Amino acid sequence: MKNPGKLFFFCGKMGAGKSTKSKVLAAQINAVLISEDDWLTAHYPSKIRTFDDYLSYSGLIKPFVKDHIQNLLRLGVNVVMDFPANTVKQRMWFISLCLEIHCEHELWYLDLTDEQCLAHISKRRVEQPEREHFDTEAVFHHVTQYFEAPTDSENLNVVHVTGNR
Numbered sequence: 038m039k040n041p042g043k044l045f046f047f048c049g050k051m052g053a054g055k056s057t058k059s060k061v062l063a064a065q066i067n068a069v070l071i072s073e074d075d076w077l078t079a080h081y082p083s084k085i086r087t088f089d090d091y092l093s094y095s096g097l098i099k100p101f102v103k104d105h106i107q108n109l110l111r112l113g114v115n116v117v118m119d120f121p122a123n124t125v126k127q128r129m130w131f132i133s134l135c136l137e138i139h140c141e142h143e144l145w146y147l148d149l150t151d152e153q154c155l156a157h158i159s160k161r162r163v164e165q166p167e168r169e170h171f172d173t174e175a176v177f178h179h180v181t182q183y184f185e186a187p188t189d190s191e192n193l194n195v196v197h198v199t200g201n202r
Contacts, residue, residue, distance in 0.1 A: 039113040041140035042068075044106070046131050048122045048187055049147030051180050052154035052161070052172075058147060058198075059119035068115035076102060086170070088179060103134055110140045124185045128193065144193045149200070151181070 045062060047055040056072070063070035073095065077085060081094045102120075109116050122128045122144060135142045149157075155174060162172045187193055 039111075041138055042110040042113050042115040044110060044131065044135055044140055044142045045115070045117040045145065046120060046122045046142070047118075047145045047147065048128070049145075049149065050123070050151070050154045050184050051177050052156075052158040053147040053149045054157060055121065055145075055147060056119050058145060059117050062145070063117040066115055066117075068117045069109055070117045070119060071102065071106065072119040073098075073102075073121070074119070088176065099130065103130075106134060107138050110135075110138055122187075124183060125191065128187065128191060132191075132193070142194055143196055144187060145196045145198060146187055147198050148186070151177075153200075 045059075045066075045068065047059055049055050056074070059070060059072070062068070076098050077091075077094055080098060085091050085094055106116055106118065118131070120127075120131075122131055128144065131142065131144070155177060158172045158174070158177055162169050165172075187195055
């Protein structure tokens with residue numbers, strides 16, 4: 038039987054550079070990149086207007102995504118997931134995905150200050166005007182209140198990245 042692939046996923050506040058880093062990493066290691074934003078846009082176009090909408094629709098796609106990811110990993114394909122792992126509960130979902138098929142994982146923790154994240158969000162609003170309604174300082178502060186940095190007790194294989202992306 039083929040060795041399973043390795044799962045790579047990301048933790049960091051809004052604007053920390055998770056999507057940017059996931060694209061770079063996937064290209065560097067020749068892995069399949071799976072983006073939550075792409076899946077949500079394809080399946081629920083124009084439906085996500087609030088953070089609660091995001092939580093609801095994100096939960097709907099997870100069972101399908103999980104099966105798809107596990108099938109790729111079983112084939113020996115490395116997978117980079119551009120899905121947030123910003124809470125203990127979210128990280129538990131990724132870990133359960135790995136444990137069920139006995140594959141390795143790497144959590145990339147992008148540890149930037151609020152000021153660095155807000156600067157990236159401001160720049161992103163200019164570069165991607167379609168995100169203007171969601172990429173605001175108010176949304177950043179709302180979302181950040183739920184953020185939980187990874188801890189040693191979670192037994193994760195963490196790549197800790199500090200400073201600028």
